[in-house]
Amino acid sequence: xxxxxxxxxxxxILDLGRIESGRKxxxxxxxxxxxxxxxxxxxxxxxxxxxxFTTYLEIAPDLPAIRADSAxxxxxxxxxxxxxxxxxxxxxxxxxxxxxxxxxILFRVxxxxxxxxxxxxxxxxxxFFRADDTRVRQTRGVGLGLAxxxxxxxxxxxxxxxxxxxxxxxxxxxxxxxxxxxxxxxxKSKI
Numbered sequence: 001x002x003x004x005x006x007x008x009x010x011x012x013i014l015d016l017g018r019i020e021s022g023r024k025x026x027x028x029x030x031x032x033x034x035x036x037x038x039x040x041x042x043x044x045x046x047x048x049x050x051x052x053f054t055t056y057l058e059i060a061p062d063l064p065a066i067r068a069d070s071a072x073x074x075x076x077x078x079x080x081x082x083x084x085x086x087x088x089x090x091x092x093x094x095x096x097x098x099x100x101x102x103x104x105i106l107f108r109v110x111x112x113x114x115x116x117x118x119x120x121x122x123x124x125x126x127x128f129f130r131a132d133d134t135r136v137r138q139t140r141g142v143g144l145g146l147a148x149x150x151x152x153x154x155x156x157x158x159x160x161x162x163x164x165x166x167x168x169x170x171x172x173x174x175x176x177x178x179x180x181x182x183x184x185x186x187x188k189s190k191i
Contacts, residue, residue: 026069026155033105033176034059036070037098040077044094047085053092060099066178072152073176077107079145080172084111091169105176112169116162 041057048055077096084094091112098107146160153160156176164170 026072026152028067028069030065031068031070031073032063032065033068033073033098033107034063036073037077037096037107040074040081041096043078044081044085048094051085051088051092053085053088053094055093056095056097058095058097058099063098063100063105064178066105066176068156068176068178069152073107073156076149076152076174077109079149080107080109080174083145083172084109084113084170087111087113087170089114093169103178105178107174107176108171110169110171115166115168115170116164117166120164 037057037059045055081094081096088094088111091114093110093112095110096108097110098105100106150160153174153176158174158176161173161175162170163173
């Protein structure tokens with residue numbers, strides 16, 4: 001386990017370095033956002049079940065295929081679901097929702113975990129930032145996941161919104177705008 005953790009840490013550091021230097025390229029292609037959400041959810045469902053979480057997976061019907069990097073979007077969702085699991089505290093609740101509003105796909109990960117203060121929210125997404133809360137310090141992680149997620153979402157022309165209150169949990173909403181096939185962007189985009 002320690003070897004896997006160190007390997008993942010090294011991969012994240014290298015990935016962030018490539019992103020920040022502009023050397024990481026995303027592969028945009030037709031992307032089934034419902035399938036991306038289901039794949040990310042499937043990775044965590046056994047953990048949630050084993051740890052006694054109340055879980056909800058809500059995927060709107062008839063979501064369009066969009067031009068996106070499906071592996072990168074899955075990486076964002078995996079990070080958000082992992083954080084919901086890690087920082088659940090006694091809340092043990094997670095909901096992943098996916099829906100469309102006009103020409104925007106929205107992914108939302110909601111938890112009832114330990115939450116964050118306004119000061120922590122202001123620093124969220126900085127490389128290597130981790131909250132000072134002892135419950136955060138007791139969990140594994142180095143504070144790279146949300147920094148990487150922010151870069152990925154920005155490369156898709158989107159944004160991440162966070163609402164959180166200490167002791168009441170956090171809600172992360174990812175907005176991904178999309179174009180009709182006639183107006184699709186260049187198939188490769190640098191982060």
